[in-house]
Amino acid sequence: QTLFLSLSLQAKMSRPVQARRLEGTDKNIWVEFVKLAATYSTVNLGQGFPDFPPPDFLKEVFVRALSGENHMLHQYTRAFGHPPLVKILAQFFGKLLERDLDPMTNVMVTVGAYQALFCCFQAFVDEDDEVIIIEPFFDCYEPMVKMAGGTPVFVPLRLKAPKDGKLMSSADWQLDPAELASKFSERTKAIVLNSPNNPLGKVFSRGELELIADLCVKHDVLCISDEVYEWLVYDGKEHIRIASLRGMWDRTVIIGSAGKTFSATGWKVGWTVGPNRLLQHLRTVHQNSVYHCATVAQEAVAQGFQREFELYGKPDSYFVQLPKELQQKRDWLVQRLDAVGMKPIIPEGTYFLVADISEFKSDVPDVPDSDEPYDSRFAKWMVKNKGLAAIPLSAFYCGAHKNNYNHFIRFCFAKEEATLEAANDILQKWKREKTSA
Ligand code: PMP
Numbered sequence: 209q210t211l212f213l214s215l216s217l218q219a220k221m222s223r224p225v226q227a228r229r230l231e232g233t234d235k236n237i238w239v240e241f242v243k244l245a246a247t248y249s250t251v252n253l254g255q256g257f258p259d260f261p262p263p264d265f266l267k268e269v270f271v272r273a274l275s276g277e278n279h280m281l282h283q284y285t286r287a288f289g290h291p292p293l294v295k296i297l298a299q300f301f302g303k304l305l306e307r308d309l310d311p312m313t314n315v316m317v318t319v320g321a322y323q324a325l326f327c328c329f330q331a332f333v334d335e336d337d338e339v340i341i342i343e344p345f346f347d348c349y350e351p352m353v354k355m356a357g358g359t360p361v362f363v364p365l366r367l368k369a370p371k372d373g374k375l376m377s378s379a380d381w382q383l384d385p386a387e388l389a390s391k392f393s394e395r396t397k398a399i400v401l402n403s404p405n406n407p408l409g410k411v412f413s414r415g416e417l418e419l420i421a422d423l424c425v426k427h428d429v430l431c432i433s434d435e436v437y438e439w440l441v442y443d444g445k446e447h448i449r450i451a452s453l454r455g456m457w458d459r460t461v462i463i464g465s466a467g468k469t470f471s472a473t474g475w476k477v478g479w480t481v482g483p484n485r486l487l488q489h490l491r492t493v494h495q496n497s498v499y500h501c502a503t504v505a506q507e508a509v510a511q512g513f514q515r516e517f518e519l520y521g522k523p524d525s526y527f528v529q530l531p532k533e534l535q536q537k538r539d540w541l542v543q544r545l546d547a548v549g550m551k552p553i554i555p556e557g558t559y560f561l562v563a564d565i566s567e568f569k570s571d572v573p574d575v576p577d578s579d580e581p582y583d584s585r586f587a588k589w590m591v592k593n594k595g596l597a598a599i600p601l602s603a604f605y606c607g608a609h610k611n612n613y614n615h616f617i618r619f620c621f622a623k624e625e626a627t628l629e630a631a632n633d634i635l636q637k638w639k640r641e642k643t644s645a
Contacts, residue, residue, distance in 0.1 A: 265512065537559075
């Protein structure tokens with residue numbers, strides 16, 4: 209037995225097992241807050257997914273693909289994208305971008321937009337390269353740049369001073385042109401643009417996109433353009449694709465997601481669109497890592513896009529109907545949040561909005577010198593004590609900037625009426641308790 213014990217002690221590994229490139233990337237806001245929401249929440253407006261079903265036509269084509277005659281849909285398909293899907297994506301985006309796209313070289317299908325982002329950073333970023341990230345940002349950009357060996361360089365959207373009595377808009381978050389220009393150097397390899405932006409819902413204007421585009425051209429920088437919320441724009445606003453601006457097609461990878469586009473986040477079908485000189489390197493990463501995405505889901509998304517291509521711009525198009533429905537939900541939630549004093553910032557796009565929690569601070573007192581930003585403690589307190597899940601805005605800032613705007617939380621309003629009503633009930637009750645206390 210002693211011999212066995214000493215052998216097993218010897219067998220225990222003592223060398224470090226974690227690769228250096230993982231340092232500092234082990235925490236993940238979604239893992240943490242999804243668990244909290246699952247444990248405590250009765251109403252979940254946290255993570256960004258609809259709790260309503262995808263459109264019937266999409267579910268039907270999936271079922272047909274799954275149980276139909278073509279059993280090859282259960283097998284591998286082309287590594288870089290199922291042919292019917294890349295074909296219709298090339299047609300669809302060709303029309304939007306007014307350019308001929310080759311399905312085989314200008315489009316690549318990925319496991320959600322997440323993998324598209326991962327491929328971009330792995331394919332383009334070398335040790336010591338810098339990548340500009342606009343804050344607040346979808347959190348995975350930072351660890352993905354770091355894992356590729358690069359250095360993220362942050363530039364903030366700054367919130368203009370509030371106008372008395374008026375609700376603010378996501379358009380009030382703006383880049384300072386001089387500050388943005390100061391971040392570009394000969395080490396800059398790429399900038400990540402996310403319009404419409406998660407978490408603010410900001411839809412970048414043509415002027416703002418031209419500013420970014422001019423700097424990319426001047427400094428010969430790539431643009432990784434995360435456009436997963438491209439159809440979710442409100443009040444007649446236009447989503448402008450930066451790749452359509454002068455000098456940008458050649459240096460831009462557009463990233464999209466069927467999860468967001470068709471309200472089916474669990475399918476994990478995403479894509480990249482861009483010039484072959486960029487996509488050829490994404491294919492290298494893809495073929496040596498994921499290699500292939502689920503065929504049936506790709507087939508269903510292909511048929512969904514085929515339908516949308518035929519109905520483009522028409523009232524029956526899902527890309528017309530979904531934003532219409534979401535705009536109503538946005539307006540409803542904006543009004544309810546405003547009524548309880550959790551001042552919302554009206555989003556121009558996406559299915560998120562951020563709201564100011566300052567008036568609720570007395571319930572969750574500040575802990576001076578705490579390492580955790582106030583909004584994070586507030587969101588945790590809220591889910592545990594009120595059963596309402598939301599995401600702190602500080603989660604969308606890098607470590608050094610987490611306290612720059614730490615009195616906002618992000619709500620997702622892509623929810624059934626009953627869910628939104630239940631959230632409102634919690635907030636109203638909370639407000640009544642506050643007033644009577
Ligand atoms: N980019 C942004 C801005 C997102 O909000 C998300 C999902 N929340 C993704 C990418 C990832 O999308 P997918 O689910 O298609 O991987």
